[in-house]
Amino acid sequence: MVNRRIRLLLVVISLVVLQTTVFTHLRVFGAVPDLTLVATVAMAYEEGPVSGALFGFAAGLATDLFLSTPLGLSALAFALTGYGVGLFQSGLIRESRGIASVLGGVGGLVGNVIFIVVGGIAGHDELFAIHNIQIIILASLYDALVAIAVFPFVRWAVREADAGNAWPQR
Amino acid sequence: MVVYRRDTRGRTLLLMLVVTSLVLVTIDSGNNGIVNTLRAQAHNLISPVQSLVDDAFSPVRNLANGITKYSSVRDENARLKREIADLHAQQLKTHGIGSEVGQLEKLLDLPTVQGATGIAARVTGGSPGNFERTVLINKGSSKGIQVGYPVVTGDGLVGRVTQVSSGGATVTLIDSPAIGVGVRLETSIATAITQARAGDRQLTLGFLSVTDPKVQKGELLFTSAVANSAFPPDVPVGKVVSSTKSVGALAPTITISTLVDLSNLDFVKVLRWPDPTSTPSGG
Numbered sequence: 001m002v003n004r005r006i007r008l009l010l011v012v013i014s015l016v017v018l019q020t021t022v023f024t025h026l027r028v029f030g031a032v033p034d035l036t037l038v039a040t041v042a043m044a045y046e047e048g049p050v051s052g053a054l055f056g057f058a059a060g061l062a063t064d065l066f067l068s069t070p071l072g073l074s075a076l077a078f079a080l081t082g083y084g085v086g087l088f089q090s091g092l093i094r095e096s097r098g099i100a101s102v103l104g105g106v107g108g109l110v111g112n113v114i115f116i117v118v119g120g121i122a123g124h125d126e127l128f129a130i131h132n133i134q135i136i137i138l139a140s141l142y143d144a145l146v147a148i149a150v151f152p153f154v155r156w157a158v159r160e161a162d163a164g165n166a167w168p169q170r
Numbered sequence: 171m172v173v174y175r176r177d178t179r180g181r182t183l184l185l186m187l188v189v190t191s192l193v194l195v196t197i198d199s200g201n202n203g204i205v206n207t208l209r210a211q212a213h214n215l216i217s218p219v220q221s222l223v224d225d226a227f228s229p230v231r232n233l234a235n236g237i238t239k240y241s242s243v244r245d246e247n248a249r250l251k252r253e254i255a256d257l258h259a260q261q262l263k264t265h266g267i268g269s270e271v272g273q274l275e276k277l278l279d280l281p282t283v284q285g286a287t288g289i290a291a292r293v294t295g296g297s298p299g300n301f302e303r304t305v306l307i308n309k310g311s312s313k314g315i316q317v318g319y320p321v322v323t324g325d326g327l328v329g330r331v332t333q334v335s336s337g338g339a340t341v342t343l344i345d346s347p348a349i350g351v352g353v354r355l356e357t358s359i360a361t362a363i364t365q366a367r368a369g370d371r372q373l374t375l376g377f378l379s380v381t382d383p384k385v386q387k388g389e390l391l392f393t394s395a396v397a398n399s400a401f402p403p404d405v406p407v408g409k410v411v412s413s414t415k416s417v418g419a420l421a422p423t424i425t426i427s428t429l430v431d432l433s434n435l436d437f438v439k440v441l442r443w444p445d446p447t448s449t450p451s452g453g
Contacts, residue, residue, distance in 0.1 A: 016216075017216060019298045020220065020295070021219050021220050021295065022223055023298065024295035024296040024297065025223070025227045030300075030369065031300055032298065032299070032300060049184075050183055053183060053184050053187055054183070054187070060191075061194075063298075065213075066213070066216070066298050067299045067302065068304055068332060068340065068342065068348070069299070071194050071195070072193070072195040073191070075190075075191045075194065076187075076188060076191030079184065079188065079191065080184070080188070083184050112300065118195075119301075122195050125347075127368075129347070129367060129368035129369065131368040132300075132368055132369070135300050135369070139300050
């Protein structure tokens, strides 16, 4: 269990470090990928809605520490996305080759839409801008790309650890 | 029955997470001290890595810029040489006016940008998020930087420090919708506040003091001298790109471009403003 928790912590820390250092230099048409959001989607795909929501909350909170938007906004968006993807995969999806990219892209899209809507309602009116639609689409395409690397990383953390579980099973 | 229990447990957990998130959002919207400290600690942990990554990316970025922008850099060099010659002549003309203004400012006890000392800093990266216009710099509270300090380059105003840790700070740029700058137009004398829109590098002017100012294309804008202003007066901000007035509108729509290329920042200066060493004067 400890081993698994350490691995999941390592996933969150390393992705937050990558997001706040390397990927700030790798902006494409103004968009950056949401590595921790993609990891949340991967977690939900592997472990289901409860684990997805818990992981999303923790990963979102860690990401919020480096953003100017209120603390808790990414945590909320990621937790809802993780829960939603977890429900979706348990009912419908089967293993296939392109599933990481598809889920990463769709999860990125949903997560960013929730982020903007809740942020806008919470008083950040500037988030309600036409330009942000373009940014969300570009970011979700970027998320689909990075999901190819992020999904195996999360899979490594949840599958190759010991038999115990850090997160509740679905 | 088992499925029902599991589902209920999941929903309860999700509800708890949603409520916790909303409580955190509410707390942080009020600029909470504990949250600011947490953010500062997180930035402290990551700032050495940011500097390392920036060093690693710097040669790659310079090489890419050199290849892709060679002809534009050459044209810009020629244009800048011409502008320097023009500015030398203009500087001589304005020197006399400037000394008179300085004397008047002293008489009126107005703070000036010349009185503000600065801290040079390097830009180590942009925002990690998709919906904000910020940059990170490699100097923080350990060098005396505080939240609210204005940030400039040799060309003009860049933005304002909005978060600070001991080893770095976050600067919100003036083309962020979160910031409005009080400005005055150079020749038409009107004052206004800049307004930015997400994704648009150009700003518009709102709250014009004159309903129909005679604005010229290329006219410069400076920060205005208002008491308790967030920015020191007379810092160049931008120049007028266009001014159009639609039928029935009370005021024209004035579009400006920033003088500083905010997408390509390397070094900036953080001004100690208001100067912590200065004492407030009465009158």
